[in-house]
């Protein structure tokens with residue numbers, strides 16, 4: 001079985017930022033990832049620090065990957081299916097990988113719930129449909145906004161958006177019909193009459209934390225399924241750290257990279273103590 005100082009599961013902003021820190025602490029670190037980061041959906045982010053003219057998600061990921069490679073970080077395309085805690089290390093198993101390490105960082109993110117409407121993914125990629133008012137409500141200032149969702153989540157999101165526009169309408173999921181044109185979302189209520197057009201549709205349908213690997217090890221999560229961590233980003237399992245969207249908190253790039261820096265530093269200090 002291969003051995004590393006630290007294993008990072010996930011290659012989004014949190015995983016890549018942590019990899020840079022650990023490599024610069026001169027640790028043998030391996031990043032495993034089975035697919036695209038959530039950030040690859042971002043058409044253009046205007047709240048990511050250091051990019052005054054905005055940055056696309058793919059461009060940001062390419063920069064983070066280049067930075068990690070510049071410090072010798074090894075990245076591998078592989079799905080991790082199991083994480084097992086042994087007395088002195090964690091063992092991970094997945095597609096063509098079997099590796100052990102005394103510290104593991106889980107940065108597996110979340111999966112967004114999308115409505116079952118043709119063309120919704122393409123509409124996200126052109127900023128017509130949006131996931132996150134914290135990210136991009138500024139760019140919807142004064143526009144006709146719809147919020148798709150029900151209950152308290154949709155009401156809270158609509159109230160947040162009401163500080164940007166006085167034309168905010170909550171529409172219930174599964175009722176009526178949604179159609180996307182190049183620049184407009186059209187909602188036709190049940191009965192087929194009096195369609196309404198919007199400039200943006202925000203989804204308030206929630207997301208699912210990809211926390212199963214940690215939960216199967218016995219890690220604690222909150223009521224919404226996100227992992228609970230301490231001030232050093234360690235889960236309730238000794239030596240298992242988590243950062244980014246999979247952890248309770250606001251799902252933002254700046255938060256993901258900040259948490260990654262804290263986790264990587266704690267992992268390095270733990271490795272020093274174990275060697276000590």
Ligand SMILES: Cc1cc2nc3c(=O)[nH]c(=O)nc-3n(C[C@H](O)[C@H](O)[C@H](O)COP(=O)(O)OP(=O)(O)OC[C@H]3O[C@@H](n4cnc5c(N)ncnc54)[C@H](O)[C@@H]3O)c2cc1C
Nearest residue numbers: 010011012013014034035037038045080109244245252253
């Ligand atoms: C449309 C959209 C717009 C957004 N706009 C902004 C914005 O403007 N500003 C902002 O701050 N944030 C924005 N966000 C949020 C931002 O994308 C996330 O906060 C950020 O990507 C979280 O990073 P992460 O590293 O925690 O997780 P992710 O980026 O989701 O990365 C998770 C990684 O884990 C991997 N993975 C999962 N399970 C496994 C497994 N079992 N084995 C191996 N690999 C696994 C995935 O393949 C992926 O590579 C936006 C999100 C969306 C969807």
